[in-house]
Amino acid sequence: MQRLLVTGGAGFIGSNFVHYVMANTDNYVTVLDKLTYAGNLESLKGLPEDRFRFVKGDISDAELVDGLVSDHDVVVHYAAESHNDNSLHDPRPFLDTNIIGTYTLIEAARKYNKRFHHISTDEVYGDLELDDPERFTEETPYNPSSPYSSTKAGSDLLVRAWVRSFGLQATISNCSNNYGPYQHVEKFIPRQITNAIDGIRPKLYGKGENVRDWIHADDHSSAVLTIIEKGVVGETYLIGADGEKNNKEVVELILRHMGQDSGAYDHVVDRAGHDLRYAIDSSKLRNELGWTPQFSDFDAGIEDTIQWYRDNESWWRPQKSATEAKYKEQGQ
Numbered sequence: 001m002q003r004l005l006v007t008g009g010a011g012f013i014g015s016n017f018v019h020y021v022m023a024n025t026d027n028y029v030t031v032l033d034k035l036t037y038a039g040n041l042e043s044l045k046g047l048p049e050d051r052f053r054f055v056k057g058d059i060s061d062a063e064l065v066d067g068l069v070s071d072h073d074v075v076v077h078y079a080a081e082s083h084n085d086n087s088l089h090d091p092r093p094f095l096d097t098n099i100i101g102t103y104t105l106i107e108a109a110r111k112y113n114k115r116f117h118h119i120s121t122d123e124v125y126g127d128l129e130l131d132d133p134e135r136f137t138e139e140t141p142y143n144p145s146s147p148y149s150s151t152k153a154g155s156d157l158l159v160r161a162w163v164r165s166f167g168l169q170a171t172i173s174n175c176s177n178n179y180g181p182y183q184h185v186e187k188f189i190p191r192q193i194t195n196a197i198d199g200i201r202p203k204l205y206g207k208g209e210n211v212r213d214w215i216h217a218d219d220h221s222s223a224v225l226t227i228i229e230k231g232v233v234g235e236t237y238l239i240g241a242d243g244e245k246n247n248k249e250v251v252e253l254i255l256r257h258m259g260q261d262s263g264a265y266d267h268v269v270d271r272a273g274h275d276l277r278y279a280i281d282s283s284k285l286r287n288e289l290g291w292t293p294q295f296s297d298f299d300a301g302i303e304d305t306i307q308w309y310r311d312n313e314s315w316w317r318p319q320k321s322a323t324e325a326k327y328k329e330q331g332q
Contacts, residue, residue, distance in 0.1 A: 001025075001028060002027045002073040002074055003029075003072040004073070005072040005074070005076070006030070007032050007033070007079035009032070009033055010035060010039035010043055010044055011038050011039050011040075011079070012178065012182050013175075013217055016180060016182060017221040019047070020222065022051065024222075025225070026051070029047075029053075030052075030071075032065075033079065034079070035056055040182070040315070042315050043315070059077075060104050061104070062104050062107070065105055069111075074115045075114055076228065077102065077116065077117065077118050077119055080155075081097045081098060081148065081151075082121075082152075088272055094151040098152055099158070102118070102155040102158055106159060106162045106168055106170070110166050110167075110168050115169045115228070116169060117170065117173070118156065119175070120156050120173065121149065122175065122176050122213070123146070125144075125174075126145055127278060128277040128278070129276060129277065130277050137281045137284075138235075138236045171234070171235055171236070173227055173238070173285075174238050174280075175280075176213035176240045176241070178216070179302070179305055180304075183217075184323075186319075188247065189250065193309045194309060194316055197313075202251050202265040203267075205270045206270030207270075209248065210277065211276065211277035211279070212250075212278055213241075214243035214244075215240055215295075216241070216293070216294075216295035218295060219239075222291065223239040224239075226289050226291045227285070230290075238285065239285060240279075240280025240281070241293035243296075244279055245298060250302075254306065257306050258306060
């Protein structure tokens with residue numbers, strides 16, 4: 001049994017990882033989460049008390065982080081400010097969390113020589129043209145286009161520098177867009193699902209041609225656990241499940257699965273700096289570490305996700321009104 005410290009474990013992909021670890025290992029997990037609007041304790045309900053602990057706190061709190069890191073074997077760093085639109089309106093929290101928070105954690109991990117895994121995003125690579133056959137690889141140069149993606153790129157580079165300069169026992173993973181249970185309704189897929197549940201026409205940025213490479217949160221979780229167990233220190237691994245879909249296709253698929261007219265959505269003004277296409281080449285992870293995704297059928301994954309939001313209205317309902325009011329202010 002290992003003791004894992006999971007930062008941001010009350011957020012979307014963090015909480016899915018915690019549930020996955022609990023179901024598939026005998027490890028002990030401590031979640032450190034600040035519980036900003038994106039963190040939700042309800043996402044951690046029902047976990048076994050003898051193997052799980054929650055600590056509310058800031059990853060930039062050096063004293064708190066020092067004490068927690070010293071008492072664990074592995075640090076799995078999910079905590080991040082991660083919403084592109086929010087970063088365009090107020091970049092400062094992204095600097096505080098994604099840069100200063102990561103620095104605080106890797107300093108503690110270096111001090112106590114702890115295994116560290118850093119969760120990042122494919123958005124650090126910028127975007128690809130819609131007709132470009134290429135995909136992102138571990139060698140793709142960084143080219144971030146928003147305060148969010150640039151601060152995540154900065155945090156990646158900090159981890160790499162600490163590996164090289166100080167011998168930090170770290171790995172990095174950059175993942176494509178996640179979907180699945182426990183995702184805040186501000187995000188693209190749950191917003192469209194919950195709008196449809198409420199009889200509100202979904203909203204689509206611009207023409208809806210922007211392409212994302214979707215992966216179910218359980219597949220992300222299994223990949224991260226594989227990297228922690230088998231990954232080579234100092235290496236970066238890209239996580240993807242060959243799930244490229246443009247936003248128009250996703251909205252129409254959601255509407256069809258919900259028994260509605262596939263054209264019953266509205267176009268809204270495109271957001272600033274909206275990346276065209278993300279696409280992940282995960283062959284290094286698959287070939288070197290033997291990982292494969294379980295949810296390769298995006299259509300089935302969306303159907304399961306819709307059912308989860310239908311079955312768990314009490315989880316997402318408290319977020320919905322404030323989220324839609326905020327989007328309305330922005331004309332979206």
